[in-house]
Amino acid sequence: AQSVSQHNHHVILSEAASLELGCNYSYGGTVNLFWYVQYPGQHLQLLLKYFSGDPLVKGIKGFEAEFIKSKFSFNLRKPSVQWSDTAEYFCAVNPAGTASKLTFGTGTRLQVTL
Amino acid sequence: GAGVSQSPSNKVTEKGKDVELRCDPISGHTALYWYRQSLGQGLEFLIYFQGNSAPDKSGLPSDRFSAERTGGSVSTLTIQRTQQEDSAVYLCASSYGQGTWELFFGEGSRLTVL
Numbered sequence: 001a002q003s004v005s006q007h008n009h010h011v012i013l014s015e016a017a018s019l020e021l022g023c024n025y026s027y028g029g030t031v032n033l034f035w036y037v038q039y040p041g042q043h044l045q046l047l048l049k050y051f052s053g054d055p056l057v058k059g060i061k062g063f064e065a066e067f068i069k070s071k072f073s074f075n076l077r078k079p080s081v082q083w084s085d086t087a088e089y090f091c092a093v094n095p096a097g098t099a100s101k102l103t104f105g106t107g108t109r110l111q112v113t114l
Numbered sequence: 115g116a117g118v119s120q121s122p123s124n125k126v127t128e129k130g131k132d133v134e135l136r137c138d139p140i141s142g143h144t145a146l147y148w149y150r151q152s153l154g155q156g157l158e159f160l161i162y163f164q165g166n167s168a169p170d171k172s173g174l175p176s177d178r179f180s181a182e183r184t185g186g187s188v189s190t191l192t193i194q195r196t197q198q199e200d201s202a203v204y205l206c207a208s209s210y211g212q213g214t215w216e217l218f219f220g221e222g223s224r225l226t227v228l
Contacts, residue, residue, distance in 0.1 A: 004156070006156075036217075036219075042221075043117075043118075043219045043220060043221045043222070044205070044207075044217075044219040045218075045219070046216045046217070049216070090156065090157065092157075101147075101159050101162055101170055101172075101173075102147075102157075102159070102217065103159070104149075104156040104157035104158075105156050106154070106155060106156040107156055
């Protein structure tokens with residue numbers, strides 16, 4: 001069974017700092033990769049996704065993620081964070097061509113200070 | 115409705131009681147998922163519906179847990195003889211189809227078992 005690791009559990013950054021959140025997965029085959037975000041008091045929503053093609057994926061609000069197949073990684077990045085980026089971020093994977101079930105990481109809580 | 119609706123938003127129950135959690139997905143979404151989020155844990159997959167059938171119920175933790183979906187729409191997750199370890203936020207999500215479609219999450223039902 002596949003698994004997802006998010007090694008950063010809690011990250012604190014000042015506004016305008018750069019962000020990189022790690023995500024590694026264990027699965028030998030082709031995968032679909034996702035980042036979901038949960039802002040305080042809100043429901044989970046999709047930030048970006050990778051299915052195939054260009055391994056650098058751009059999402060909403062200036063976020064991007066890079067799929068590095070050799071490292072089984074899908075790290076999330078943003079060049080300059082804002083206070084409004086304070087949220088919990090979840091990486092998720094599902095094997096390509098299978099039904100729905102996403103396997104999620106344990107999440108990274110990002111706190112951006114003014 | 116415009117989004118995935120879950121009820122109740124908060125449920126406190128005594129150990130040994132049965133509880134029912136309801137999910138109303140986005141209209142037209144054929145796929146429906148239940149996840150559980152415990153403190154410090156990621157999202158744990160419970161069950162997936164495509165229409166009214168559940169091709170993957172591998173995540174249900176015990177036979178105290180069951181779920182059904184009727185009319186290709188509303189789903190109910192039932193937990194019998196609740197235990198304290200069942201305390202968690204139960205999240206429902208729906209999607210247009212299986213696999214690579216974006217999941218739209220509800221705000222969750224927080225269950226506390228005393």
